[in-house]
Amino acid sequence: MCHQSVGLIARALEASGITTVTLTSAWSITQSANPPRALFSDFPLGNTAGPPNAPDVQIAIARAALDLAVSASEPGIIVPTEHQWPEPWKDEARELIDHRTPREATPQYERMSDMAAAIEKHGEELACPVC
């Protein structure tokens, strides 16, 4: 869903005159949403910009993406990177497991301390409507 949302926003940005480039790890979704230019890395979802704590790979991906932004001449092009994920992962990604958590309608936080910080700054009503 994220790949779709980003692809659609990229199209709108480009239509408004902004050069865009979109990272992707979900080829079929990006192909369908069809943003102006995309750089595909064959990684598990959640690592679109590179594996964690691998700054060299992250910089290489950002560089390849921005190079594509200034060089692409074909609308809708998707260019694969050569980076490989270090472990097997695709069989698990293809299993029909619903990994989603319930879609809460109130603000969600990674840590309780983040909620406390948001309440202090923005007040309980905005930051935590059900406290």
Place this chain on the structure above:
Amino acid sequence: MGQDAPAELDPVDYIQVTHDSYALLGYDAYRWADNTEEPPALVPPAKPLSESKVVLIASGGVYRVGDIGFTHKDDLTHREIASDVPSDELRVTHFAYDETSAKADINAVFPIDALRAMVDAGEVGSLADVGLTFMGGIYSQRRLGETLTPAIVDRVHELEADIALMVPV
């Protein structure tokens, strides 16, 4: 048509996986945006990369400590993350992807340190004052297009960015 993946790449087809999962659960099939017959606009960059201002736009539910978190139900708001933010003040909240990598290193979904390194090296001209983040697991394409999309487009123009680097999860 949209560009097919090279056969040897064999990427996971998440549209098919989602379709099959929903079918098993008895849900109606989700109607994905299909622009394969609608080529996107293509705007050539106005300047070389080394003179361009880049704005980072990411959908992984990234927020800074002190920000109000995202809801997980078609949240159509965005957050603005100062481009000089210490990376360890960034957090994620999302319902639909494995956040393990993002929690270990925010750059997996918000490559701010990579972009800062490119600016320091002179490869990129500058970064916009802020990056724009949202929780991209939005089912309603209509509401996305009516609310979040125009807000992002307006902000990118106000920030006078030349190039947008878009990062979904």
